[in-house]
Amino acid sequence: MRFIDEAEILVRAGKGGHGCVSFRREKFIPKGGPDGGCGGKGGDVYLRASNKLLTLYDFRLKRVYQAENGQPGMGKQKDGRAGQDLIVDVPVGTLVYEIIDEQGHEELLVDLSEHGQTVLVAKGGKGGKGNMYFKSPTNQAPRYAQPGLPGEEKRLHLELKLIADVGLLGLPNAGKSTFLAAISAAKPKIAPYPFTTLVPNLGVIADEHGQKMVIADIPGLIEGAHLGLGLGDRFLKHVERTRFLLHILSVEEVNLQDLSTIEHGFELLTKELQSFNPLLAQKEQIKVINKIDLLSEEQLSFLQQYAQERGIYLISALYGQGISELVEHLWQKLRRERA
């Protein structure tokens, strides 16, 4: 399935049913009074956040969402049935904007950030009153009833911004997806070439108390992503709503003869974040150097000292070295933030 994070849809609530004009007609009652019932209310349209969906792909295929109309009123004082409401599921993290004019101006209606959160987006029209309600001392036989009212109709712009606790950041091939696969049940595509991950993935891990940590893996960024190089920076919005970033640098990008290459390696993408959204660049980063299995023992102990002084984690996502310490650190941070 394709990952789609923008869509435009039309939601249309049901029309109210018309009220009924009718008179009681029975064999032995020559002049029965008015007995037309009311029309039923039109169905409402709701949007509901669901963690079963991960993209807005469905909304590219189907664009119009319409709730059922109310049924008209009937004779013998019977009201029409109300139209059924329509509940449309969208992924958790969907921002719902109403497009308010032809120029495309929009207003944020709601941020559906929690599973199950439901919002009314189009209200069904009221049913019309039947003629029995218009009987009065001066008009014993009203020949009119109210029409049903139209339902609301809105053009909505849906924008998905994933919600996760941790966002993975790194150059293509750094080992982000390998790390996600090592710690969670997610099965991202992993391969020895850049841009293996083409769309964001979420992975979830749980601790012994059932607490969950959601991790977002996004396609690798390269220098100049904000100018559209590589896959560009359009996926960065999916780490905007994380608590912190896990910035992964591969030892392949580092020259151990010149340790400033480590600092520069981390700065490179932080600059890209800055160009995309300065707030994102200020987000706390946990720095990680991956693929330490490629180092000799000597190189490793040399790097260890440097890393320890700077709070950088050294791991091998492929062979599991350093992973449990890093994950424990993530849990500790997360528990502190949630408390």
Ligand SMILES: Nc1nc2c(ncn2[C@@H]2O[C@H](COP(=O)(O)OP(=O)(O)OP(=O)(O)O)[C@@H](O)[C@H]2O)c(=O)[nH]1
């Ligand atoms: N030796 C070694 N190789 C690793 C390690 N982690 C990842 N790799 C390899 O590096 C390559 C890239 O890994 P991915 O996890 O796909 O990298 P990525 O950062 O998700 O890359 P993109 O999706 O392209 O951004 C794969 O061939 C992995 O097997 C590691 O710790 N050690």
Ligand SMILES: [Mg+2]
């Ligand atoms: Mg990947």
